[in-house]
Amino acid sequence: MSNDFDPKILAFLCNWCSYAGADLAGVSRMQYPPNIRVIRLMCTGRIDPIFIINALTRGVDGVLIAGCHPGECHYGKGNLYTRRRVLMTKKLLECIGIEPERLHLAWVAASEGPKFAEVVKEFTEETKNLGPNPLATLTREEKGK
Amino acid sequence: MENNFYLAWSPDSKIQEMGSSGGAVTSLLKFALENKMVDAVLAVKKRNNSRFDAVPALITDPDLVHEAAGAMHFAPLNMVKIIKEYLDGAMDMRVAVTCKPCDARAFIELAKRNQVHRENLFLIGLNCSGTFLPTVAEQMIREAYGENPQDLAGEEVDGGKLIITLKDGSTREKDLEELARQGFEMRENCLRCSYKIPRMADIACGKWGNKGNAATFIEICSSKGHEFLEAAVQGGALVMETATDEQIEERKRKETEAVENAQAREKKELDELKGYSSQQRLEYWVGHLNRCIKCFGCRDACPICFCKECYLEPYRGCIPGGETPPDIMFQLIRLSHVADSCVNCGQCQDVCPMEIPLTRLYNFLNREVADIFEYEPGVDINQPPPLTTVTDQELFIDPPDIIYEDASAR
Numbered sequence: 232m233s234n235d236f237d238p239k240i241l242a243f244l245c246n247w248c249s250y251a252g253a254d255l256a257g258v259s260r261m262q263y264p265p266n267i268r269v270i271r272l273m274c275t276g277r278i279d280p281i282f283i284i285n286a287l288t289r290g291v292d293g294v295l296i297a298g299c300h301p302g303e304c305h306y307g308k309g310n311l312y313t314r315r316r317v318l319m320t321k322k323l324l325e326c327i328g329i330e331p332e333r334l335h336l337a338w339v340a341a342s343e344g345p346k347f348a349e350v351v352k353e354f355t356e357e358t359k360n361l362g363p364n365p366l367a368t369l370t371r372e373e374k375g376k
Numbered sequence: 377m378e379n380n381f382y383l384a385w386s387p388d389s390k391i392q393e394m395g396s397s398g399g400a401v402t403s404l405l406k407f408a409l410e411n412k413m414v415d416a417v418l419a420v421k422k423r424n425n426s427r428f429d430a431v432p433a434l435i436t437d438p439d440l441v442h443e444a445a446g447a448m449h450f451a452p453l454n455m456v457k458i459i460k461e462y463l464d465g466a467m468d469m470r471v472a473v474t475c476k477p478c479d480a481r482a483f484i485e486l487a488k489r490n491q492v493h494r495e496n497l498f499l500i501g502l503n504c505s506g507t508f509l510p511t512v513a514e515q516m517i518r519e520a521y522g523e524n525p526q527d528l529a530g531e532e533v534d535g536g537k538l539i540i541t542l543k544d545g546s547t548r549e550k551d552l553e554e555l556a557r558q559g560f561e562m563r564e565n566c567l568r569c570s571y572k573i574p575r576m577a578d579i580a581c582g583k584w585g586n587k588g589n590a591a592t593f594i595e596i597c598s599s600k601g602h603e604f605l606e607a608a609v610q611g612g613a614l615v616m617e618t619a620t621d622e623q624i625e626e627r628k629r630k631e632t633e634a635v636e637n638a639q640a641r642e643k644k645e646l647d648e649l650k651g652y653s654s655q656q657r658l659e660y661w662v663g664h665l666n667r668c669i670k671c672f673g674c675r676d677a678c679p680i681c682f683c684k685e686c687y688l689e690p691y692r693g694c695i696p697g698g699e700t701p702p703d704i705m706f707q708l709i710r711l712s713h714v715a716d717s718c719v720n721c722g723q724c725q726d727v728c729p730m731e732i733p734l735t736r737l738y739n740f741l742n743r744e745v746a747d748i749f750e751y752e753p754g755v756d757i758n759q760p761p762p763l764t765t766v767t768d769q770e771l772f773i774d775p776p777d778i779i780y781e782d783a784s785a786r
Contacts, residue, residue, distance in 0.1 A: 281708075281709055284708045285694065285705060288703070288705055300774065301770060301771050301773060308770075311766035312763075312766055314770070314776060314777075314779060315749070315763055315766065319715055319716065319745055319748070319762075322741060322744040322745055322748065323715060323741055325654075326649075326657070326737070327657065327658060327661045327708070327737075328652070328654040328655065328659070328660070329654065329658065336776040337776060338774070365654075365655065366658065366662075366704070369658060369662050
């Protein structure tokens with residue numbers, strides 16, 4: 232896969248930790264790849280597996296979900312539900328033939344600015360190596376769009 | 377009553393004749409209706425007396441219960457959707473339902489989600505060694521057996537053979553494997569299904585273990601089952617005797633054999649899919665799913681699908697209306713919704729006019745998901761669905777990709 236492929240990554244960030252973590256990374260002037268598009272949620276527990284699958288069929292190359300560490304969720308256990316759903320969704324993607332690595336869940340606390348930059352860097356690199364999302368290309372071709 | 381294994385039959389010779397193994401179930405249903413232990417019975421009966429046209433029937437008159445007597449192997453019905461959709465989940469009536477293992481499991485799954493009222497249901501589980509699609513069966517009788525399908529009076533599956541009885545009383549038998557070679561197979565989900573005895577129902581009835589007697593082998597699986605049978609015996613509607621160890625062994629042996637066959641079949645089919653590269657898998661599924669004509673049949677037939685505001689409707693903004701084939705999201709949404717609780721009943725594939733192998737897709741994912749969450753759908757009513765529960769222990773497990781401490785060791 233050529234290295235000038237520029238992946239599109241959708242990031243779902245939790246308002247209470249990861250979004251603040253991203254903010255900290257920003258104000259600390261940390262460098263990370265500009266490939267992520269952020270959607271802020273009040274809790275990662277808001278994420279329906281359908282959001283993830285929909286993003287992938289609509290052409291993003293990777294989905295990053297970042298939330299609070301277990302036990303630190305603002306609402307108690309929202310992130311634990313997400314963990315279960317992500318495990319299921321990864322299997323779902325695998326079973327229809329999309330690399331499960333395109334979906335990544337990470338715990339990033341509000342104080343972990345450097346970790347956020349690191350997570351984005353690593354995930355962008357990984358998605359780059361995976362290449363364009365086959366589902367998006369395939370379905371688009373079939374529909375002649 | 378201490379033992380849970382019994383042989384039972386009806387004291388009424390007329391019912392004995394109509395039922396397949398001593399008429400115990402028919403007799404029990406009749407007794408329950410007569411004594412107002414249930415308000416109605418939901419069972420399967422023949423329409424126009426054709427063994428290839430089974431329809432579900434809600435029976436409230438005890439004198440009509442006999443219409444539903446006898447086993448049917450060409451009746452891939454699902455009773456669950458009927459209770460949920462048309463009887464308000466049995467919220468205000470007590471219903472006795474005859475169910476195959478897949479029906480019983482779907483009832484349990486829906487009860488966990490508060491869609492059916494388990495307390496009002498009396499589940500009479502019937503052992504099931506698999507069903508044929510009616511169209512396949514009709515053709516099979518005509519071509520493989522060389523008989524007129526209308527002459528069929530009964531059929532049974534025993535020891536790897538399909539034995540049919542004709543109206544003149546004669547029987548013909550053929551090996552299931554040989555029939556499969558000629559292209560007449562059971563429904564593929566049945567071949568993969570390793571639930572042959574529905575222990576999640578209140579009682580599990582079948583002929584395994586009856587040693588060729590005209591009696592039904594009954595395993596009691598709940599206190600409700602106990603209650604009903606005891607009442608029926610005392611009311612003189614049922615004759616029961618404790619099963620001997622030998623009979624229990626015999627039943628166990630037949631079950632093990634059937635389950636092993638099914639597991640081997642499941643492994644073979646799923647391994648084939650697992651063997652595909654991800655590129656091949658994607659092409660395989662997208663190829664199939666692009667034949668979809670968006671009839672919503674799979675959603676409407678699925679016993680597990682219950683959302684009132686369905687994501688597949690265009691107004692939800694996910695699937696654009698008026699397009700065929702629909703967006704690939706159509707199937708993926710359904711897949712993500714039934715992933716944890718698909719009971720492999722095969723309804724979606726049966727109704728699909730385009731013959732998309734949907735059950736294979738759902739079952740494939742469900743097996744994978746079952747491994748992660750250590751969850752078997754429809755077995756234990758007290759085990760909550762894995763995607764809508766979390767446990768307190770998980771608060772102390774940090775890695776984002778495991779939910780059990782021991783999972784890292786696996």
